[in-house]
Each structure stands twice: as structure tokens, then as C-alpha cells.
Amino acid sequence: MNNPRALAINIIFLLIPIVISLIFAALLVGAVGRDPLEVVDALWKGAFKDSRKLGGVVNFWIPLTLVSIGLVVTFRAGLWNIGVEGQMMMGAIFASWGAQFIPLGENLAPLLQLLLIAIAALGGMFWGFVVGVLKIRLGVNEIFGGVALNALVNVISIYLISGPWQPRIGGSAQGTEPFPKAALLPEFSNTFPVNIFMIALVFAAFAIVLLMLNGTRWGLNLKAVGVNMRSALLLGVAIERTSMSAFLACGALAGIAGSYRVLFTFDNLRPLASGGIGFLGLLVVLLLSIRLLWVPLITFAFAAILTGSTRLQIAPSLKLDSSLAGVLQGTLVLAVILFQGVHEVFFPNTLSEEDAES
Amino acid sequence: MEIELRRIEKHFGPVHANRDISVTFHEGRIVGILGENGAGKSTLMKILSGFQPADSGEILIDGRTIDYTGPTAAIANGIGMLQQDPLDVGAFTVLENFIYGGGDGITLQRKQAEAALRELTARFGFELDPYQPIDNLLIAERQQLEIIRLLALGVKTLILDEPTTGISAEQKLILFQALRRLAHDEGMIILLVSHKLEDVIDLCDEVMVLRAGLLIGDMQMPSADENLTSAVIADVKQALVTMMFGEELEAQSRGEIEMGSPVLEVEQLVVHDLRLDMQPISMTARAGEVIGLAGLGGSGQELFMRACARLQRVTGGALRFNGGNALSLSYRQLFHRGCIFGAAGRLEEGLIAGLTLTEHTALVADDNLRIDWKDMQKRTISRIDQYRVKGRATDQIEQLSGGNQQRVLMGLLPDNPKLLILEQPTRGLDVDSARWIWTQLLERCQQGTAIIFNSSDLEELVTYSDRIFVFYVGSVYEVPDANDTSIDELGFLIGGEFARA
Ligand SMILES: Nc1ncnc2c1ncn2[C@@H]1O[C@H](COP(=O)(O)OP(=O)(O)OP(=O)(O)O)[C@@H](O)[C@H]1O
Numbered sequence: 027m028n029n030p031r032a033l034a035i036n037i038i039f040l041l042i043p044i045v046i047s048l049i050f051a052a053l054l055v056g057a058v059g060r061d062p063l064e065v066v067d068a069l070w071k072g073a074f075k076d077s078r079k080l081g082g083v084v085n086f087w088i089p090l091t092l093v094s095i096g097l098v099v100t101f102r103a104g105l106w107n108i109g110v111e112g113q114m115m116m117g118a119i120f121a122s123w124g125a126q127f128i129p130l131g132e133n134l135a136p137l138l139q140l141l142l143i144a145i146a147a148l149g150g151m152f153w154g155f156v157v158g159v160l161k162i163r164l165g166v167n168e169i170f171g172g173v174a175l176n177a178l179v180n181v182i183s184i185y186l187i188s189g190p191w192q193p194r195i196g197g198s199a200q201g202t203e204p205f206p207k208a209a210l211l212p213e214f215s216n217t218f219p220v221n222i223f224m225i226a227l228v229f230a231a232f233a234i235v236l237l238m239l240n241g242t243r244w245g246l247n248l249k250a251v252g253v254n255m256r257s258a259l260l261l262g263v264a265i266e267r268t269s270m271s272a273f274l275a276c277g278a279l280a281g282i283a284g285s286y287r288v289l290f291t292f293d294n295l296r297p298l299a300s301g302g303i304g305f306l307g308l309l310v311v312l313l314l315s316i317r318l319l320w321v322p323l324i325t326f327a328f329a330a331i332l333t334g335s336t337r338l339q340i341a342p343s344l345k346l347d348s349s350l351a352g353v354l355q356g357t358l359v360l361a362v363i364l365f366q367g368v369h370e371v372f373f374p375n376t377l378s379e380e381d382a383e384s
Numbered sequence: 385m386e387i388e389l390r391r392i393e394k395h396f397g398p399v400h401a402n403r404d405i406s407v408t409f410h411e412g413r414i415v416g417i418l419g420e421n422g423a424g425k426s427t428l429m430k431i432l433s434g435f436q437p438a439d440s441g442e443i444l445i446d447g448r449t450i451d452y453t454g455p456t457a458a459i460a461n462g463i464g465m466l467q468q469d470p471l472d473v474g475a476f477t478v479l480e481n482f483i484y485g486g487g488d489g490i491t492l493q494r495k496q497a498e499a500a501l502r503e504l505t506a507r508f509g510f511e512l513d514p515y516q517p518i519d520n521l522l523i524a525e526r527q528q529l530e531i532i533r534l535l536a537l538g539v540k541t542l543i544l545d546e547p548t549t550g551i552s553a554e555q556k557l558i559l560f561q562a563l564r565r566l567a568h569d570e571g572m573i574i575l576l577v578s579h580k581l582e583d584v585i586d587l588c589d590e591v592m593v594l595r596a597g598l599l600i601g602d603m604q605m606p607s608a609d610e611n612l613t614s615a616v617i618a619d620v621k622q623a624l625v626t627m628m629f630g631e632e633l634e635a636q637s638r639g640e641i642e643m644g645s646p647v648l649e650v651e652q653l654v655v656h657d658l659r660l661d662m663q664p665i666s667m668t669a670r671a672g673e674v675i676g677l678a679g680l681g682g683s684g685q686e687l688f689m690r691a692c693a694r695l696q697r698v699t700g701g702a703l704r705f706n707g708g709n710a711l712s713l714s715y716r717q718l719f720h721r722g723c724i725f726g727a728a729g730r731l732e733e734g735l736i737a738g739l740t741l742t743e744h745t746a747l748v749a750d751d752n753l754r755i756d757w758k759d760m761q762k763r764t765i766s767r768i769d770q771y772r773v774k775g776r777a778t779d780q781i782e783q784l785s786g787g788n789q790q791r792v793l794m795g796l797l798p799d800n801p802k803l804l805i806l807e808q809p810t811r812g813l814d815v816d817s818a819r820w821i822w823t824q825l826l827e828r829c830q831q832g833t834a835i836i837f838n839s840s841d842l843e844e845l846v847t848y849s850d851r852i853f854v855f856y857v858g859s860v861y862e863v864p865d866a867n868d869t870s871i872d873e874l875g876f877l878i879g880g881e882f883a884r885a
């Protein structure tokens with residue numbers, strides 16, 4: 027975006043939906059007789075009161091940012107990778123398998139953890155590969171394929187938890203037995219419970235994908251395939267390989283995000299361990315109309331609102347359910363879609379998918 | 385109705401597309417709009433039809449200034465335009481398109497709409513099945529539908545931007561007859577943008593010529609009652625060319641090119657198609673040879689070319705490229721072995737809207753993972769120079785004029801392919817550019833490239849082909865030596881009258 031007017035309009039259209047959904051949430055809060063400012067205060071405290079709280083935000087931010095970066099890749103190739111949620115879950119399952127069965131002891135813990143993350147990436151790629159094969163070889167739309175595979179992986183996880191991997195005593199559908207300590211990612215400190223390596227990994231993934239999208243043949247191929255597959259084919263682009271690579275890249279990142287959920291956020295495999303983070307990532311990418319540069323920032327805002335909302339229940343004067351955050355999100359989705367339409371109709375010339383050149 | 389344009393100005397960034405254009409169009413006249421690629425013809429027509437606003441200037445209808453905001457408003461004022469590249473409308477049927485495209489003017493009643501549609505098609509000798517999906521229509525049929533739709537909306541001025549590229553001689557005859565009736569009997573104004581000078585001379589009453597955004601002249605065309613001998617036509621053509629390019633163009637003919645070994649061998653190839661009963665086809669293209677495919681649009685030549693490039697299913701026969709079995713290869717594998725397919729669709733098929741010229745260069749450049757954008761920019765600029773593209777490396781491809789897009793497409797072809805399969809390689813190019821493209825192509829033939837191309841321009845086929853294959857509803861007739869045929873004879877052949885040849 028070399029045109030400042032276009033940039034300004036793009037930013038305005040990024041902010042409008044956020045402001046509108048905040049106003050809507052405030053009105054809602056006011057309607058049930060609470061003070062919106064107090065809600066904001068509670069949200070703020072819930073997210074940033076101390077370093078422990080901040081740690082909670084970061085722990086949400088890590089997997090969310092990973093999947094969002096992956097989704098930018100699939101969106102660039104013109105693909106709606108709804109299956110990202112299942113790819114996360116498959117990553118979690120693969121990591122859980124390794125955590126239980128790879129015989130590496132306490133003294134080799136870092137190696138084991140690296141291995142688990144890698145296995146999880148493979149798991150996510152595997153599930154992404156299946157969506158890709160369905161789409162490319164059999165012509166199954168990736169949205170339908172993704173939804174089906176999401177459901178399938180959930181069934182698989184429940185089967186594992188209540189079957190082969192059930193705890194020895196008191197087996198239920200709640201989750202597997204806690205993994206050995208060597209498999210769990212370490213906390214930075216008691217007061218700031220996050221995993222530093224993963225944070226570094228997120229930034230590395232961000233930088234690599236940003237560079238790849240804008241500076242490599244692969245990134246250009248993705249864009250070409252995303253805009254016009256027939257033309258890309260005639261210009262000699264390997265369109266099938268390109269689409270598949272997008273699914274694989276996104277799957278790998280989602281898989282890693284899944285491993286973080288079971289190896290850090292939790293300490294075992296549970297049903298729905300991915301926690302809707304993949305779907306939230308879709309929303310983030312939709313909100314940004316695939317501008318990668320903004321992803322880490324917006325995911326951080328989302329993570330803060332969601333983490334902060336847990337305090338709404340606890341705050342004595344509020345007693346609001348934390349699902350208010352869900353309402354906020356829902357309004358945001360609608361507002362985003364609405365204003366994207368407005369943007370396209372009234373300012374078509376300012377639409378841009380570019381980020382890095384600016 | 386009389387339309388007057390006053391002092392129309394239009395800029396696109398640094399490009400001055402229309403400069404101070406003032407002109408009046410009178411009732412009952414067919415006016416040709418001529419000019420080299422990028423001269424500003426489409427821009428002016430889009431301004432007149434409300435698709436884009438002028439920077440300054442006025443449009444007057446019957447002396448009254450009008451100020452309209454979009455195509456719908458222009459149509460309400462009686463001005464409708466057929467775009468240069470027909471828009472995609474997907475799965476609608478002809479009738480549905482007619483109804484929904486009709487705005488408020490047409491009743492939503494299916495029966496009445498169908499009756500109106502049938503009445504209009506019959507009146508102009510068009511043949512449109514109301515229940516055909518639009519996707520199945522040929523370009524010519526889409527045009528017919530669009531014309532009828534605009535007429536039903538009460539349009540009194542019809543603008544056609546290069547309507548004869550990609551339609552057959554017969555369809556052109558039908559179209560021209562309809563246009564003559566509309567202008568001469570019903571008093572409409574017809575504006576025709578075209579690069580085909582024969583068409584313009586044949587159809588138009590007068591022409592106006594644009595060059596680099598300026599209106600540089602107009603000229604009366606000989607009327608149809610006059611005795612239009614080929615000598616007269618040639619004279620008028622020469623005069624038009626001189627006006628458009630500021631100089632005369634020498635007649636082009638191709639030199640002898642020595643032919644090498646077979647590049648593509650087609651044996652009893654059966655192309656799969658649901659609509660057309662394709663007969664088995666055999667042909668051999670040798671290095672340096674130019675093979676022209678003639679035929680009405682949709683006679684099987686497009687399918688055959690796609691089959692040769694492995695873009696269309698084949699159900700029988702053999703296909704060898706460079707001696708190896710090509711049926712076991714994908715298009716991409718053929719591409720990497722030097723068999724390149726160039727589609728006629730430009731923005732739908734071939735170029736990628738939203739990507740800049742530099743990005744296009746990078747896309748077809750070597751397979752290095754890292755893209756050296758500086759280098760790509762340099763290469764693009766030198767290509768722009770070489771192919772005399774009016775545009776900048778940072779322009780997105782859809783910002784270029786139609787003819788300039790075509791030049792970019794040709795410029796993206798690799799330097800030494802073994803075989804080029806080209807759909808209408810000079811579609812939308814002005815006379816000068818078309819010659820120039822052929823000079824480039826023939827140079828490649830000298831290096832041993834074989835070319836298979838199709839065209840609706842019979843002169844192009846006769847001038848540049850070594851051999852011509854005529855397609856007629858799925859059967860093929862070979863003209864073994866293109867020197868032995870004439871444009872007239874070819875005209876009979878594509879109509880299926882093989883016996884007269
Ligand atoms: N949307 C646009 N943005 C930028 N430049 C444009 C745009 N539309 C047209 N131009 C430029 O304006 C000039 C005139 O273009 P126009 O399409 O009117 O040419 P034309 O006479 O129709 O040419 P052709 O015969 O090739 O169709 C060209 O240099 C073109 O690159």
C-alpha cells in the first residue's frame with residue numbers, strides 16, 4: 027500500500043467493526059443494569075492485573091497466532107481451511123501419543139519436547155493432507171472436507187480417551203492420564219507461566235511466512251493460484267502442488283498449536299482440546315482480510331479479551347457470565363463481514379491484500 | 385437522438401487516456417472508433433456508457449447536459465455498451481439472464497419475458513435457446529444476448545467494443561445485418577470499436593480515429609451501394625492505416641522457413657466432447673512449421689488444440705511430442721518440455737488480474753525459490769520495451785488496455801519453445817501490433833519452433849500458415865498448401881462446403 031489514502035481507509039475499516047461491537051457490548055451490559063466501564067475494568071484486570079494473568083493471555087495467544095499464520099497461507103491460495111480445528115486436534119493427538127510412548131527420560135526432556143512438537147506438526151500436516159487430497163484428487167470442496175474431518179478427529183480423540191488411552195484408575199471420558207513431566211513444556215517462572223521457546227517459535231513462524239509469501243516463488247504461486255487457477259496452470263504453475271503445500275503448511279502450524287494445548291495449557295489429552303481456537307483463527311484472518319502483518323497484534327487483542335472475560339464472573343459487582351466475550355466475538359464477526367461489504371462497494375480501489383511492500 | 389461529447393478528459397495516474405475530445409454522433413449512423421492499442425477507445429466508450437466517470441467534460445443528449453452516475457443511469461438515458469471482454473455470469477440460463485438483467489423495465493413474468501426474448505431473437509435472426517446455461521454459449525451468442533437485453537431496455541445508442549474478435553464470419557454477417565437494421569431502419573446510433581479494418585469499411589458510415597488519447601481525425605466510408613471493389617477497399621484501408629499510425633505499412637508476407645523433424649504427431653486422436661461429435665484427427669507439426677486452424681467458433685478446433693496440450697480429455701488415438709508419448713504427460717510436464725499453450729481468454733485464462741506485470745514475469749521466470757524483485761523489475765521493463773507495451777512494470781495487468789494485455793501475454797511466452805499452441809494470437813491487436821507479433825512468432829519458427837494457431841481472421845490464416853486445417857462440426861479438412869488457397873475459398877470451407885474447394 028503505497029497510497030496513504032488507501033492505507034487510511036483500510037485502517038478505518040479495520041477499526042469500525044471493532045468499535046461497533048464494543049459499543050454493542052456496552053449497550054448490552056447497560057441494558058442488564060451493569061456499568062460498562064466496570065466491565066472494561068474487569069476485562070482489563072482479568073487480562074493484565076499481574077504477570078500471571080498476562081501469562082494466561084500469552085498462553086492463549088500462542089496457539090491462536092500459530093493457526094492464524096497458517097490460515098493466512100491457505101487463504102492466500104484461495105482456500106477456506108475450515109479443517110484447521112481438526113488439524114490442531116490431530117497435532118494434539120500425535121503429541122499425546124509421543125508423550126505417552128516415547129521412552130525418553132527426564133534428562134533428555136528438551137529433546138523429547140522438540141520431538142513431540144515435530145510429531146504434532148506431522149499430525150497436523152497429515153490431516154491437512156487429507157483435506158488436500160479430497161479437494162485436489164476427488165474435487166471435494168475443502169469446506170465440506172474440513173467439517174467432516176473435524177468431526178472425525180473428535181470421534182477419534184474420544185475413542186482414544188475412553189478406550190486405549192484411558193487412565194488405569196477411574197477411567198472416564200474426561201481425559202487421559204497426565205503425561206510424564208519430561209514431556210510437558212516448562213514454565214518460564216512461577217509468576218510468568220509461559221513457555222518461552224514457543225513464543226520464539228511463533229515469531230519465527232511469523233517472520234518465515236512473511237518472507238516466504240512476499241519474497242519467494244512459493245508465495246507468488248500461492249497468490250496466483252488463489253486469484254486464478256486456470257491462468258496459473260497455463261503459466262506453468264504447479265497448481266495442485268501449490269494448493270497442497272498450503273494445506274501442509276497450515277496443518278503443520280495448527281499441529282504445533284495443538285501440541286501446545288496438550289503439553290502446556292493442559293497436561294493430558296482431553297476431548298475438544300483445541301478449544302475452538304482454529305475457528306477463532308479463521309475469524310482473525312477474515313477480519314484482517316489476510317493481511318499477515320497485523321496478525322500477532324489482533325490475536326493478542328482477542329486473547330486479552332477472552333482471557334479477561336473470565337473475571338466477569340468473579341468480579342462481585344458484575345456477576346456476568348464470561349460468555350459475554352462470546353457475544354462480543356459474534357458481533358465482531360457480523361460487523362466485520364458487513365463492513366467488508368461496505369468497503370468493497372464504496373472503496374473498491376483501496377482494497378489490497380498486500381502487506382510486506384508497505 | 386444526438387449525442388455530443390464536449391472536451392472529455394481522462395487521466396489514469398500519469399497516463400493521459402483521453403485528451404480534450406469533442407465529437408458529435410448523429411441519429412441513424414454507424415460510427416467506427418479506430419486507433420492503435422491503448423489509444424483510449426475503450427476509455428472514451430466507458431465514459432459515454434457510464435462505466436467510468438470522465439475527469440472533466442460534458443455529455444449532451446439532444447442538446448441537454450446529462451450527468452450520470454453509472455451504467456444503469458446511462459441505459460436509462462438510452463446508451464448501452466457491450467464490454468470488450470464479456471462478463472462471467474455463471475450458471476444462469478439465457479432467459480434468466482434476460483429477466484434479471486432487465487432491471488425494472490422488464491416484467492418478471494417468465495412467460496412474457498420468454499415471448500419477448502423469442503420475438504427479439506427472431507427479429508434479428510439470432511438463434512438463442514432460452515434454456516441454455518450462459519456458460520455453454522459461444523462468445524458470439526453471449527453478445528447476441530447482451531444486445532437483445534440492451535434493446536429490451538430501450539437503448540437507442542449501442543456501443544460495441546471489439547465485437548468481432550472471436551466470432552465466426554457467419555455470425556459476423558448476422559450481427560452486421562442486425563446492426564444495419566438498427567441504425568438505418570430504426571434510427572439508432574451504433575458505435576463500433578474495432579481493429580478489423582475490413583469490418584469497419586464494410587459496416588460503418590464514418591469513422592473517427594484516436595491516437596494517444598487525442599481525436600486526430602474522421603473520415604466518411606464508401607457506402608454499400610457504391611461498387612466496393614477490392615481495389616477500393618484496399619485504398620480506404622491504406623488511408624485508415626495512415627491516419628491511425630501516421631505512416632503506411634508495407635504488406636507483410638512470410639519468407640521460407642526450413643522445416644525440421646516432427647515435433648507433434650497426432651494420430652487418429654479422438655477428443656472427448658459431449659456436444660460435438662469429434663472425428664478422429666491426424667496431423668503432424670514439424671519444427672519451424674506454422675499450422676493454421678480455421679473454422680467457425682465451436683467447430684472443434686479449440687477442443688483439438690486443448691487436447692494437444694493435454695488440457696482436454698482424449699478418448700482414443702495417439703499423441704506424440706518430440707517422439708515421446710504425450711498422452712501419459714500432464715500439461716505441466718509438457719510445458720516443461722517446451723509445449724506452451726496460449727489461451728484466448730486473457731484475464732480469464734492466461735493472465736492473473738490483481739498481479740502486476742513484474743509479478744507475472746516472476747511467475748514464469750526460473751524456478752529459484754527466492755525471487756530477486758530488482759532483477760524481475762529490470763526484466764519486465766526490458767520486455768515492456770521489446771514488446772512496446774503501453775504500461776508500467778508496477779501496473780496491475782487489468783489496468784492495461786486489451787491489446788496491451790495481449791502483448792504482455794505474448795511477452796510471457798518462453799524464448800525457445802518447441803511448440804506453441806496459440807488461440808487467436810492477435811485477438812484485439814491493432815494492425816501494426818498484429819504484424820509485429822507475427823514477426824516475433826516467425827522469428828521463433830526460424831529457431832525451430834512449431835506453431836499451431838487458430839484464428840477467425842481468414843487473411844491471417846492464409847498469410848502466415850504453411851498448412852491449414854479446416855474444422856467443421858467436428859470433422860477436419862486439410863488444405864495441404866496454404867499458398868494454394870484464397871480467403872474466399874477458405875470462407876466456403878469453414879461453412880462446410882468441402883465440395884467447392
Ligand atoms: N483502470 C485503468 N487504470 C490505469 N490505466 C488504465 C486503466 N484503464 C485504461 N488505462 C490506460 O489508459 C490507456 C487507454 O486505454 P484504453 O483501454 O482506452 O485503450 P484502447 O484504445 O481501448 O486500446 P485496445 O485497442 O488495446 O483495447 C492505456 O494506456 C491504458 O493502460
Ligand SMILES: [Mg+2]
Nearest residue numbers: 426468785786
Ligand atoms: Mg480497448
